[in-house]
Each structure stands twice: as C-alpha cells, then as structure tokens.
Amino acid sequence: MAGVASPLSLSPAPSARGTSRPTAQTHASGSQTGKNSPKGFDVLGAYKRAIEDGKVPHPIAAILALVELVEASTASTVTGLASELTIGRQALINTQLSLGVRAGCQLWERFFALSMGGEDFPSYKRSLISQGRSFCAITAPQCREKIAELAVGFLRDDCVILTHSYSRTVIQTILRAHKQHKRIKVYVTEARPGCLGMRTHQVLTANGIPCTVVLDSAVAYVMERVDMVLVGSEAVVESGGLVSSVGTYQVALVAKSMGKPFYALAESYKFLRHYPLSQTDLPIPSISSSNSSSNSTTERPLIPLEFPTLLPNSHPPIINASNPLSRPNSTGSQSRSPIIPGTPNTQQSERVEMTKEMELINPMVDITTPDLIDFIITDLGAPLSPTSVSQYLVAQFSS
Amino acid sequence: MANETPSESSATSSQNKQPKQPKPTQNAKPEKAATGGGAGDKVKSAKDLKKEKRAAAVAARAVSDVPGSNEAGIGGRPSLNTQNSGIDGGRKGSTFGQTVQQHHQSGSSSGAGPSHSGAGIPKRPNNYSEPSALSLSTIQQNLFFSHLPKQEFPDTSAALTTGKLHPIIIKLGVLMSSGQLRGSNARTMGMMSAFREVIRDYECPDQAVLWKDLPIYLSPMIAWLETCRPKGVGGGNAIRWLKSEINRLGEQGDRSEAEQKDYLVEAIGLYLRDRIEFADKVIADNAKEKIRNGDTVVTYARSSVVERVLLEAHRDMKASDPGAGFNVVVVDSRPLLEGQQSLEALSSAGISCTYILLPLLSSILSQADLVLLGGSALHSDGALYSRSGTAIVSMLAKEHRVPVVACVETYKFGEKVVLDGVSTNELGKVDQLLINPNNPKSNIQTSKINNLTPLHLVYDVTPPSLITAVCTEIGFIPPSSVPTVLGKASNVV
Numbered sequence: 001m002a003g004v005a006s007p008l009s010l011s012p013a014p015s016a017r018g019t020s021r022p023t024a025q026t027h028a029s030g031s032q033t034g035k036n037s038p039k040g041f042d043v044l045g046a047y048k049r050a051i052e053d054g055k056v057p058h059p060i061a062a063i064l065a066l067v068e069l070v071e072a073s074t075a076s077t078v079t080g081l082a083s084e085l086t087i088g089r090q091a092l093i094n095t096q097l098s099l100g101v102r103a104g105c106q107l108w109e110r111f112f113a114l115s116m117g118g119e120d121f122p123s124y125k126r127s128l129i130s131q132g133r134s135f136c137a138i139t140a141p142q143c144r145e146k147i148a149e150l151a152v153g154f155l156r157d158d159c160v161i162l163t164h165s166y167s168r169t170v171i172q173t174i175l176r177a178h179k180q181h182k183r184i185k186v187y188v189t190e191a192r193p194g195c196l197g198m199r200t201h202q203v204l205t206a207n208g209i210p211c212t213v214v215l216d217s218a219v220a221y222v223m224e225r226v227d228m229v230l231v232g233s234e235a236v237v238e239s240g241g242l243v244s245s246v247g248t249y250q251v252a253l254v255a256k257s258m259g260k261p262f263y264a265l266a267e268s269y270k271f272l273r274h275y276p277l278s279q280t281d282l283p284i285p286s287i288s289s290s291n292s293s294s295n296s297t298t299e300r301p302l303i304p305l306e307f308p309t310l311l312p313n314s315h316p317p318i319i320n321a322s323n324p325l326s327r328p329n330s331t332g333s334q335s336r337s338p339i340i341p342g343t344p345n346t347q348q349s350e351r352v353e354m355t356k357e358m359e360l361i362n363p364m365v366d367i368t369t370p371d372l373i374d375f376i377i378t379d380l381g382a383p384l385s386p387t388s389v390s391q392y393l394v395a396q397f398s399s
Numbered sequence: 400m401a402n403e404t405p406s407e408s409s410a411t412s413s414q415n416k417q418p419k420q421p422k423p424t425q426n427a428k429p430e431k432a433a434t435g436g437g438a439g440d441k442v443k444s445a446k447d448l449k450k451e452k453r454a455a456a457v458a459a460r461a462v463s464d465v466p467g468s469n470e471a472g473i474g475g476r477p478s479l480n481t482q483n484s485g486i487d488g489g490r491k492g493s494t495f496g497q498t499v500q501q502h503h504q505s506g507s508s509s510g511a512g513p514s515h516s517g518a519g520i521p522k523r524p525n526n527y528s529e530p531s532a533l534s535l536s537t538i539q540q541n542l543f544f545s546h547l548p549k550q551e552f553p554d555t556s557a558a559l560t561t562g563k564l565h566p567i568i569i570k571l572g573v574l575m576s577s578g579q580l581r582g583s584n585a586r587t588m589g590m591m592s593a594f595r596e597v598i599r600d601y602e603c604p605d606q607a608v609l610w611k612d613l614p615i616y617l618s619p620m621i622a623w624l625e626t627c628r629p630k631g632v633g634g635g636n637a638i639r640w641l642k643s644e645i646n647r648l649g650e651q652g653d654r655s656e657a658e659q660k661d662y663l664v665e666a667i668g669l670y671l672r673d674r675i676e677f678a679d680k681v682i683a684d685n686a687k688e689k690i691r692n693g694d695t696v697v698t699y700a701r702s703s704v705v706e707r708v709l710l711e712a713h714r715d716m717k718a719s720d721p722g723a724g725f726n727v728v729v730v731d732s733r734p735l736l737e738g739q740q741s742l743e744a745l746s747s748a749g750i751s752c753t754y755i756l757l758p759l760l761s762s763i764l765s766q767a768d769l770v771l772l773g774g775s776a777l778h779s780d781g782a783l784y785s786r787s788g789t790a791i792v793s794m795l796a797k798e799h800r801v802p803v804v805a806c807v808e809t810y811k812f813g814e815k816v817v818l819d820g821v822s823t824n825e826l827g828k829v830d831q832l833l834i835n836p837n838n839p840k841s842n843i844q845t846s847k848i849n850n851l852t853p854l855h856l857v858y859d860v861t862p863p864s865l866i867t868a869v870c871t872e873i874g875f876i877p878p879s880s881v882p883t884v885l886g887k888a889s890n891v892v
Contacts, residue, residue, distance in 0.1 A: 238874070238875060238877070239868065239877050240877065273874065275868050275874070275875030275876070275877075277689055277769070277802035277867060278802060387879045390876070390879065391880045391882075394873070394876045394883045394884060395883050397873070398874070398883075
C-alpha cells in the first residue's frame, strides 16, 4: 500500500537533474555569447560543461563558469574585468532557470568586490582564479560533508524519514547514518514532473536502505508514520524561506499540521539575496519572453508531464483529474468537449502529454515559508532557525 | 445627577486602566469623607496626598496577605502611582480623587470587586455635583494616557523673549506644532536643515571651545522643538548623530571655527542626502520590483516613501509597456484624512486610484496583492510605529494573506522595544474629532460635557508578526533582522 511505487512510463532517466539544463541550449548560448562577451568566451558553454557530470551543484557550476571567464579574459584592468564579469553573470542569470545560478553569481560578485585592491592586476587575477578554483574543488564539497555530519545527529536509530525529490545532501546524510549502523527507513516522494524521487530510491536501495516511493498525493497519507522530514534545497532566500523543487511547500504544510519536524539542508553558497513576497515572486527568467525574443526552444527542462498509459485514452476527464495544473474552468469545458486546444492531446499520439501551454504554467520550484521550517542545517555550524538564516544573510549583504 | 449614568462608562474605563490604584482608595476614602466632600480634595496639598498614598501602600500590602483577596497580585505596583503624583503635584492628585469617587458611585457593576462594595465606604451625598468645566487636558490626565506629553500650542512670544532660540527654530516649531510640517521624513529634514542654518549663524564665544559650547547652545532649541512636537525616533537618531559629530570635532583639534562650522554644515547635508534622500531612492527602486502589472496595491494614510514607490513604479511600468498599469487603493481615516493628499499626488500622475475609509478595508483586501506602509519608526523587535490605524490594516492583511511591506529608512530604526501603543505615543488634536461633517448641527460641545474624553492618539504599534517584509535602503529584510541592522548601523551608508 504505502509502497505505491509508480514506475509508470517514467521518462527515460531525466538527464542530469530535474531542474538541470535542457538539451537545446546551443542556439541561445551561441547567439547570446556572440554579442555579450566581446572576447567570444562562451560562459554558458562553460556552465554547461561544469554541470554536465551531475556532481556539481548549480551555484558552483556558475562560479566555475565565471572563473573560466576570468581565465579567458584579456581585460587589463580591474574595471574591465568587472564589466566582463557583469556581462557574463547577466548571461547566466537571464538564461538559467535555477536560482542556484543566481546565488552562485551573487557569491562570486561579493567575493570579487571584497578581494579587490592591494596587489597589481595580474597577480590579483591569478589569486582570484586560484581561490575560485579551490573554493569549487575543495570548500564546496566540504560543505556537503559538514552538513551531513551535522545532520546525522538528528537521525535516530530506527527512524523513518520522508524526503522529497532528489537531494545529494540528503542522500549523503542518510548514507552516513547508515554507515553508523542506524536503521533508517525512507519514504521518498515521486516528485513529479522530474520524477527524481525514483533516483533517490535507486541510490538508497543500492546501498541497502529500505526505501519506498510514494505518490506526491500520498504525502499526507504517509505522514503519520514518519518521524521527520528532511529535504534539500535549491536556494535559501532572505526571509529564511526555502526555494526547492515543487511540492516541498505542501510537504512542509502537511508536516506542520501533523507536528512532524521539518529540517532543510542547505549549503551556505545557496543563500540567495532575494525576498519573495509570494509564490510567484521569484526572479526566474520568464520563458515566454525569452522565447519570443530569441525564437529558440525553451530553456525549460523538457521533461514532459506524461500521463500513465494504462489509463484508458478514451476518458480525458479522468486524465485531467490526475493533472493538478489545469485550471478549474478548463476542466469544466473539457468534460463537455474533450478536444479543445490546451487539453491533453489524446488523438494524435498514443501517449497522453501535456500541451506546451500547460507545461509553461507548471512551476518547477516553490517557496517553503520560514514558519514551516524547524531548522535549516547549513555548513555554518549549529543548525539555524530560519530567523537566524535571514539575520546571517542581512549581515552578509548589508556590509 | 443626569450625568451620572454616562459617567459610569468613563469611570469604568478609568478604573480598568488604573488597576494599580484600587488599593489606595480603601484607605484614602474615609479621610476624604471627613474633610467634607469633593471640594476639600482640591485644597489638599501634594504633601498630604503623598502621605496618604504611602499609608495606602502599606495597607495594601497588609491586605494582600489576606487569602482570597482578589487584588493580591497587584500589590507590587503602587510605585508608579506615587511617581506620577510626585511629578504633577496636587492637581494630579485631585483628579485622581475624582476618579476614585466616580468609580465608587458606579458601584460594583464596574467590576470593582467585592472587597470594595463590602468595605463600608461612605457614599457621596446625592446632591454632590462634579467640579464643572474640566479642561480637556485635565480629563486626559485622568486617563490611561496621562503620561503622554500634552499638546499645547507653543508659546512663541515667550520663546522669542528668552533670546536663546534662533528664529528659524521658532518658525519650525510652529510649523511642526500646527501640523503644517507633517511626516517624520519631512520633520527630520526640516529640523536638520534648521540646525544647519543655526550652526551657520552661530558664533563661538571667545573663551569657549566650539565642540563644548555648541551643544549647550543647541540644547534649549532641541528642548523647545520637543515641546512643540516630539521628534520621534528618526529625529532623535539624527540629533544623536549631530551631537556625536560635534563631539568628534573635539578629537580632531586645531581647526579654525569657520572650518569646523563648514564641516558640520556639510556633514548635515550629507546626512540628509544619504540617510533620507538616497535611502528613499533605493527603497523606491527595491519596492517597485514587487509591483507587477495588474496588481492592486493598498496604502494607508500618507507616506512620502510609499508615494514615491508608487509613482516610480507607475512611471517605469508605463515606460516599458504603455498598456500596463496597477491600481492603488488609498485607505484613509479620520480625523487627519492625510490620504487625500496622497490621492491627489497619485491620481494626478495618472495612476488609477480608489479612495476608501478604514471601515471598508476588509471588503477590499480580498482583491489586493500588496499592502505598502510607511512608518515613523521601526523598533528593534521589528514592530512598526506608524500612523494609528496601520495596525488594523496589517491585521486585516494578514487575515487575507496579503503581503505587508513596510518602507522604512534605517535612520528610523530605534533601539527601544515598544510593546504597545500606550507607553509611547502622542496625543493629537481633538477639535476635529467630534465634528460630524454630514450633520454639523449634531456637534457635541466638548466644553459642556465634562465626563467626555475625546481621545486622539497619533500613532499605533504594529507587531512584527503582521509584517511580511521591511523594505530599507539595504534591501528587503524580515522584521526579525532589525537588530542585525542596528548592530551594524554605524557601518550602513
């Protein structure tokens, strides 16, 4: 029952991460870097290379790309380098959907500003590069280690954890606890549309940890047998809230209402200077506008929201019911006339897929408000309450 | 005794608001009765009253030991009371006595507790009449708000004759007091520019040192401005900054008087520019990002910063897309009706506006996307000190899950913690309060009714839990981060 694994027709292994880069990026990057970076350095390409192996998180990949930009730069003054960096940063921020990229760019910008001055330019540039590289190669992976070390204390023997989607930090924490011979049982949500929960399942069962995939809609159902909720994050915002793959907010709401502790894991390089007032208030580059201007394929991860093929195709209303994203008004019209634009196209293909418009309004991330989070475990030391996270951020950015 | 019945409500309220006082009454009462009624109270000297109170406090302690006494818990508070009477002398004491009388006439219905009604306190004779024509300020002293500074029109002629006040300061004081210069930004800017003029005109006496003499020269002016209108947290911060700047002149030494004055004049200019003008600009830049096409933005009363945010957001939106726009709902309330000025500025800029009074707000808020508020101060716990009514707006917004953004410059951050709007506030003018614009004939003559207290508090306190975010010149911060900013205040700007 609880193991409602839904191995349906999962899209064949979502490429790198659910939120990771789409296949068709070359067009945009080619045209953009051509005009953006006068030296012809392809910052987006560098970013893509960095993110490709699937081990590097978005902020670090962005920093790596910027370090490469500094290396390739032929500017001879700090100002020149700064302006090139700004252009590169803008190119990254404006095309990448992950907020982690923005966080990484902000971090690098601050580092660049703080380390400025003192030495002559060539040695400054060299130290910038070496520090950036060592940060990405040594400090950043250590962050995750540190978090796992801190978070493992929260995991008791014989405890049941619910996690959402796929987070390397969460997995590392669980594996660490496993190595300490703690018996741990994990529920993981399927996390549509990326379905990265299946990946978590894969990794954990391969390591011999009992893991069950539950439907996103079954979160409330399993919550009563769960001891704690542990999630990763894409970014931590100034309010102390969490930007994470869509569905985290509802997991947090359910956990709160059932009195289960909700812990978030976040590396400090994911701290983002932004204060969202609502779910829609995120600085994610709008897809529609970039579409109209560059006329290229979307930057959005093309993981089609598929519908189980076992459902009979002749019943669009049922399919629609399983699709939480269609607007109520369109549901009404669909039940009357099944074939209208904007409904799952059942006639042409065997598979039921969402239309492009439906995918566009489909969010990839949501914001978990700080009042729902018990602790954010970071590499900064003792677990922080969301309030202290925001205080830390304000102190960092206001200096 | 026709006015006995209405007096009950006022007596009840005063009784509620003085929970620390029931004790003294028990003891003081018989003595007063012995002196022969209410008129006797007035002649009693402050000294006598103090004595009485001390005795009462002792008695209170004794009574509180009696098990089952319902007032045992408040035995520890009379100190506040004695302090008050010490400050204000006999007048205060006498009004206190009247409060007590009313309180007893209204009997046990006011919830005074069984210990009072059963104690055999002598009742006033039925033909006793209240001392007539209490002035407004006396009535207000009766109340819970008696600690607040009285609002009196400043005595300009007396101020002029002292010779210690620069004319520009007197002019400024009158403007502030009359309400022509309103809004904490405007007042702070006015005050600092006035002091800039004062410093320009100032001539240091031969035997004195500038950095020692100037603060002494300025302090009567600061005190006089304070009597015209309390300067608030922002103004207080600015004055403190000015004094520290003057002090720093002492450390620097060997500079001519003219140089030192030039330095101060320039520093004040920089302060005004950086902490207020530039801060407002940055706040507007930050906050306008949150206003999107088609939004409905709610504002309350008038705030120069909020006005600027809305105007700039409108300008930017029109520049990028002529068809785009947003709606503003200006919420206003009596008696100041400041929102009308705001409305004028916004609608003349072409923003589509709706004007409502506060009672209608709950119906409007369900359609709102954002509430933008200004403020007079932001206390270190994140509580917003702003025009009275702001707390209601934020409360309703929270209820409707509309984000509330307070736009406050960091110079208005105060290090105090204020728990309610009672301990710190200002008494506003009450002359407009009882005037009914729809029916001028029904105006209640305040001077004829002595048991009526028209009360107008200028500010209220919005607790931090009702504020989603604070927009400052260092960006958006949660109200909980105010101490972090305060700790770094010296580094900011």
